[in-house]
Amino acid sequence: MKSNIRFTLTIFMALLIFPALSFASDSSRREPPGPPPSFADSDLNHDGVLTEDEVRGPLAEDFDQIDTDGDSQLTEEEIDAFMQSHKPPEPR
Ligand SMILES: [Ca+2]
Ligand SMILES: [Ca+2]
Secondary structure (H helix, E strand, C coil): CHHHHHHHHHHHHHHHHHHHHHHHHHHHHCCCCCCCCCHHHHCCCCCCCEECCCCCHHHHHCHHHHCCCCCCEECHHHHHHHHHHHCCCCCC
16 A cells, blocks of 8 residues: 555656656757847846857857957947947838
8 A cells, every 4th residue: 555655656756747857858959939039138147238158149140240349248239239230221
């Protein structure tokens, strides 16, 4: 009888843990779909600037170009200025 309870507990724990594990491996394999993260989302340590290890994708690729003052940090103003100078012309 005691071993039966233990078996049930083991199954119960496995059912609890397995979905969590499969979810974790899924999310690390794929990038979530949707728009790119905002400045605030990217600023992981909330110091108001983005460092090279906080940016991904196009921001990381153009980091040196965006960082116009060369302090290895991107401010929201630097990113805005880069976006303004690199956005496609408005259709007329
Ligand atoms: Ca930061
Ligand atoms: Ca900078």
